[in-house]
Amino acid sequence: MSNEKSPEVASEMVAGKPKSKEKTQLDRDALDYHMRPTPGKVEVISSKAVSSERALSLAYSPGVAAPCLEIAKDPEKVYDYTTKGNLVAVITNGTAVLGLGDIGPLASKPVMEGKGVLFKMFANINVFDLELHTKSIDEFCAAVKALEPTFGGINLEDIKAPECFEIEERLKREMKIPVFHDDQHGTAIITGAALLNACEVTNRKMGDIKLVMNGAGAASISCGRIFMALGVLPENIIMCDSKGVVYKGRKDGMNKYKEQFAVETKDRTLTDALKGADVFVGLSVAGAMTEEMLKVMAKNPIIFAMANPDPEIDPPTAKRIRPDCIIATGRSDYANQVNNVLGFPFIFRGALDVRATQINEEMKLAAVRALAKLAKEEVPEKVSAAYGGQSFSFGPEYLIPKPFDPRVLLWVTPAVAKAAMDSGVAGKPIADFQAYHDRLEALQGARTGFVRSVMHRVKNQAKSSGKDLPIVVFPEGASTKILKALQTIVHEGIIRPVLLGYKDQIAERMDILGFDDLKNVPIVHPSQHPKYREYVDKLYDMRNRKGVMGREAERLMADPDYFASMMVHMGDAHALVTGATQNYSDCVKPIFEIIGAGQRKTASGLNMVLFKNKMLFFADTAVNIDPSAEQIATIAIHAARVAEYFKIQPRIAMLSYTNFRSRGESPSKMKLAAEIVKKRYPHLIVDGEMQADTAVNPDIVERIFPFCEVKNGANILIFPNLDAGNISYKLVQQLGGGEVIGPFLMGIQKPANVLQRTCTVDDIVNTVALTALEAQAFMEASSTYPGPGERN
Secondary structure, eight states: OOOOHHHHHHHHHHHHHHOOOHHHHHHHHHHHHHHHSSSOOOOOOOOOOOOOHHHHHHHHHHTTTHHHHHHHHGGGHHHSSSGGGGGGEEESSSSSSTTTTTTTTHHHHHHHHHHHHHHHHHHOOOOEEEEOOOOHHHHHHHHHHHHHTTSEEEEEEOOOTHHHHHHHHHHHHHHHHOEEHHHHHHHHHHHHHHHHHHHTTTTOOOTTOOOEOOOOOOHHHHHHHHHHHHOOOOEEEEEEEETTBBBTTTTTTOOHHTTOOOOOOOSSSSHHHTOOSSSSEEEEEETTOOHHHHHHOOOSSSEEEOSSSSSSSHHHHHHHHTTOEEEEOOOOOOOOBBGGTTTHHHHHHHHTTTTTSOHHHHHHHHOOOOHHHHHTTTTOHHHHHHHOOOOOOTTTTTSSSSTTTTHHHHHHHHHHHHHHHHHTTBBBBSSSSSHHHHHHHHHHHHHHHHHHHHHHHHHHHHTTTTTOOOEEEHHHHHHHHHHHHHHHHHHTOOOOOESSSSSHHHHHHHHHTTTTTTTTTTEEEEGGGHHHHHHHHHHHHHHHOOOOOOOHHHHHHHHHHHHHHHHHHHTOOOOEEEEESHHHHHHHIIIIIIIIIIIOOOOEEEEHHHHHHEEEEEEEEOOOOOOOHHHHHHHEEEEEEHHHHHHHHOEEEESSSSOHHHHSHHHHHEEEEEHHHHHHHHTEEEEEEEEEHHHHHHHHHHHHHHSSSOOOOEEEEEEESSSHHHHHHHHHHSSOEEEEEEEEEBBBSSSSEETTTOOOHHHHHHHHHHHHHHHHHHTTTTTSOOSSOOOO
16 A cells, blocks of 8 residues: 655654664565566567568558648547557656655666566556656646647656645646656545445445545545545544644644644644544554553544555554454454555546546545445355455455455446546547446456466465365475475465474575575475485385495485475375476476376376467376377376366367378377377367367467367467477467466376476476375365376
């Protein structure tokens, strides 16, 4: 949440306060996140392909002259031929950045980039962030006004009060595109929705409540205005700042914006003001509300403690003192998070889509009411799944929708667009709102980010299973990449990790990285484990007729990969993940020798490829150099079961260099494999042999091969050999813009997965999350397919 603080409050927040050890760890992670692999968080990507001389001549000279001339004749054509209609400027001068105060325009840039990321992620709006080196209102306004031809809207950000009020007012008067200061209005809109519903839950009427605000900056002023628009009486609002109550006749620290909220009262302190108050709205500093203040409030007090990052009073304390209270904060780890991301992306989306000339009070109030109304709707399962299976229903713990609720786009955006039309500021009214709703639904892939959405669902499914967390062992315990991934995984709470290696060495690495959260993770050196001798004897029994004698068994069992495989085989761990620092073949060998392949003795590698809102499965990408038709059929069946695990209907394509001609060894093999699959599982959709473009392009099938059983594009691509599979997924990953997760081992008796040495920390996190889900499925000991592989 982005709260504009008054100058007094901002100075209190940053005046020499030391950072806690926990924040130092967060700082390190954040710095690494912003630096690697590419500095910053945004990039510009062309929406048109420029892959030929002809395309270049269209994109630039001479072809570009044609749209220029059309726009010169009719300025409205700029929306047809350029991105202006979907481009917002996020503009600041860095004078009031989050809780950091006046850090200047350059230091504010990471925040502005982050704002752009949220615009894109939640509403598919493109953003350029602009940091202006001026504190002059005149200079700032002149610079922004001169940019009007470029942008469809202006989002003002992190500008200190009271200057922010005059800047916004002037720009709104002088510009014909929407200008919106989110620190003011975003916070006010979300808080207004929460207040409406909190009053309904506590059987209060807006016109009867006594409301006390702590903080007199931009967000507070805007909140006060929204509250009055929603029915709170001006005389029932008491505003406090760092000097106490804002009352009529006060001179110290006043300005014309605070004067609007000055009331006749004998109260002079926040404690005085809160006696008998129904509502506390905090936009100030951590700890501003004491236990004594809370005790003197009215029955069922409504507490909005929105100081960032730590609230004026934390919910556990508030509930302990006043069990009858309703509390909201800006924090995601408590109920009722007041988060601006519920507002600004969708408000701008609606404004841009009707080419609004401004964002007026009617549009803001429409957003308030849409959010309040949505919170009363039944919450679908997919929203609960995104939050670890939590159940949400309208009431004290659920006043406003959750930020990752995809319905917010579909409720708030049309409401804002309609309000713009009804209030006469829409330049391009929407004729068919059902068609508009459908278009918004189509945006939701871009809104959530498909990869993030899939992995978020996987992690929360693992967290919400209701079972004991699986023990996952990591042979590369000293790997920095593994430790960084575990730092995230431990917070997710989806596994119980065990690290293998030298305890002192791993602990030292944790200290260097500042990972105190991992200090409780068990660290085991294989030769010092109490079951080491038992494992040695077991390995000898398993492998003595394959050349492994007693001394060799001791040596191998001291190897972390062999030891981890034996832990899984013996049931002392549920799964293992390795390969971040080693050759794939070295890691997979102990898995095959100890854990072993399943019933059909065919292990294989599977990669999930997430591309343009589709999930594809590539196999075999890791194990079998030149599999037989029977092996390929088994690989395809395993992959189909994985697809079904993700509730995707499998459509299997057996790939080769010909289409349905079966001339040559490889095409014949793939055709036979398709026939074997069909014989073993007649319900599966499978065909081949076929070329890759035929497999993924439904138009080719429809035009040329209408007899092909795989319609609408294959989602499981089975390759004739390891060369083809491995090369294909890596090319898609590096050149095609696809996100690749894996490879995962299928056909192994217990969950074990091997990373690529080139993996990133995010790759490891994703692999561990899927391994956790796989391990939980195996722990169920179900008779149905348990996860990626054949485990019986």
